[in-house]
Amino acid sequence: MAEQLQNKAVQTTGHAWDGDLQEFNNPLPSWWLWAFYASVLFALVYWVLFPAWPIGSDYTKGLATATFKNDQGEEVTMGWNSRAAFIQEMQEGGDALKQKAYLQKVSAASYDEISRDPEMTAFAESLAKVVFADNCAACHGIGGTPPIVGLYPNLRDDDWLWGGTFGQIEHTISQGRIGFMPAFGKVLDTGQVDQLAHYVLGLSGHEVDPAKAKLGEVIFQGEEGGCHYCHTQSGKGLYSQGAANLTDAIWTVADVTGQNDLKDKVKLVSQVIDEGIQREMPGWSKRLSEIEIKLLTVYVHSLSGGE
Amino acid sequence: MKLTHESIEINAGLMVALVMLAITIGGLVEIVPLYYIEDTVEKVSGIRPYTPLEQRGRDIYIREGCVTCHSQMIRPFRDEDMRYGHYSLAAESKYDHPFLWGSKRTGPDLARVGGKYSNAWHTQHLNNPRDVVPESIMPAYPWLLKNELGYSDVADRMRALKMVGVPYSETDDEYVANVKQFGEEVANMLDINRAEENLVAQAQSQNYDGNRKRLTEMDALVAYLQVLGTMVDFSQYDEGYFATFR
Numbered sequence: 001m002a003e004q005l006q007n008k009a010v011q012t013t014g015h016a017w018d019g020d021l022q023e024f025n026n027p028l029p030s031w032w033l034w035a036f037y038a039s040v041l042f043a044l045v046y047w048v049l050f051p052a053w054p055i056g057s058d059y060t061k062g063l064a065t066a067t068f069k070n071d072q073g074e075e076v077t078m079g080w081n082s083r084a085a086f087i088q089e090m091q092e093g094g095d096a097l098k099q100k101a102y103l104q105k106v107s108a109a110s111y112d113e114i115s116r117d118p119e120m121t122a123f124a125e126s127l128a129k130v131v132f133a134d135n136c137a138a139c140h141g142i143g144g145t146p147p148i149v150g151l152y153p154n155l156r157d158d159d160w161l162w163g164g165t166f167g168q169i170e171h172t173i174s175q176g177r178i179g180f181m182p183a184f185g186k187v188l189d190t191g192q193v194d195q196l197a198h199y200v201l202g203l204s205g206h207e208v209d210p211a212k213a214k215l216g217e218v219i220f221q222g223e224e225g226g227c228h229y230c231h232t233q234s235g236k237g238l239y240s241q242g243a244a245n246l247t248d249a250i251w252t253v254a255d256v257t258g259q260n261d262l263k264d265k266v267k268l269v270s271q272v273i274d275e276g277i278q279r280e281m282p283g284w285s286k287r288l289s290e291i292e293i294k295l296l297t298v299y300v301h302s303l304s305g306g307e
Numbered sequence: 308m309k310l311t312h313e314s315i316e317i318n319a320g321l322m323v324a325l326v327m328l329a330i331t332i333g334g335l336v337e338i339v340p341l342y343y344i345e346d347t348v349e350k351v352s353g354i355r356p357y358t359p360l361e362q363r364g365r366d367i368y369i370r371e372g373c374v375t376c377h378s379q380m381i382r383p384f385r386d387e388d389m390r391y392g393h394y395s396l397a398a399e400s401k402y403d404h405p406f407l408w409g410s411k412r413t414g415p416d417l418a419r420v421g422g423k424y425s426n427a428w429h430t431q432h433l434n435n436p437r438d439v440v441p442e443s444i445m446p447a448y449p450w451l452l453k454n455e456l457g458y459s460d461v462a463d464r465m466r467a468l469k470m471v472g473v474p475y476s477e478t479d480d481e482y483v484a485n486v487k488q489f490g491e492e493v494a495n496m497l498d499i500n501r502a503e504e505n506l507v508a509q510a511q512s513q514n515y516d517g518n519r520k521r522l523t524e525m526d527a528l529v530a531y532l533q534v535l536g537t538m539v540d541f542s543q544y545d546e547g548y549f550a551t552f553r
Contacts, residue, residue: 054344056343059344076547078547078551082553086385086394089385134390137440138428138432141441282425287423
């Protein structure tokens, strides 16, 4: 080894340690050296093109530029910076251009036109799926089915609290909704709540105690309970109140279908009547753009067939 | 001693000192100009220091280490904008001590989570994330609902922040200056002398944790989460405006 190096006639630095320990002065590999020069050159070019040197309260802006349209539609060109480049990317970038034509078409079309055009529907759903996963899935579950019944409504069942037309869905998404039912535990006694629960379960075809249901009906339809104001006399519910349809087998707050025994079902429904309900669907008009809300409306409508 | 190649190389102490000097110069050259360059912090309205309740929530956020999984910094990239909303401004963290930009995203960025979900959702989610997001790997924080919020020291906490430049007010003059800068309603919330009553009043009126009878750590943390990223009304500004700052 030592001999080999000696043969190459490598120079030493001239330092000698402990008498005879010498330090070789191997030249840097040439690829390394050239890479170093290249990076120096790169820095010089960078300084010229991009914002680089501070000078007092200002700095060199560089020669590179970014161009975008401002809110008035006027073209603005300024020295390159990551924010201007970002706006340009949002307006002119590859992804933006790819979607631009479709987005314009969808935003100009009515909901009926979109739903009649399979291509536009497919486009809307593919984009909306992502927006839904980012914003809605935390409550409504991936794909619109939440993990447990009660906290958040299932968007895949064809049962609507606030209505399932395009217009109603759009209103729900952009403005949000407060699902509110008062707690009746304060005004009704446990016997009455039990009777109501029997009546309510009877509405959806459960085999309940007819005597109790009869008494429950009087409270439901009378002034004392006043349930009919929101749920209507037939119990089918009212979109304007977000009041649930009590006559079908779909439950959104009380997990009735999750119970086998009538006793447990009565208990759950009684609990809802006793404690009342307060659920909030946030409004999205400030967070999401008009077109995003439109795409979501098409998507949510398609999840269950809509109305 | 002359500073020659050899004298530095054989003197470890000197070498360390000079290396530190070189690194310090490198750092200063990058950082110091930011204090002098005029357009580093955007001029936007709406940004205010946290209310006492939000500030306590922020302390809990730090205590629980949420920052190890969540960043609070949306970068100006297309995919981030689509997912999280407008990129973060420097001005939006000007009252943050310490800032919680973070650098690790095991969970989503939280810089604009305010207003995205309901208070009820945050409470359910923090209590046990799997209740609402079955596939979540976020830890559960059930004690937040059980722990009473300690707030007897909230005024001191605000005083400490005041020392590092957050404009909480203690004297009448400071209060008047805050009224001028933030308006009366906000200025009242920034008054250290009223910190405790303000904290209780905010928790009572918003009822973040769904239980009006108790003032829990959940109230404070949810209050903090709900204000994140909501102070600036971006519809007031032309997009290009922010590109004139950096």
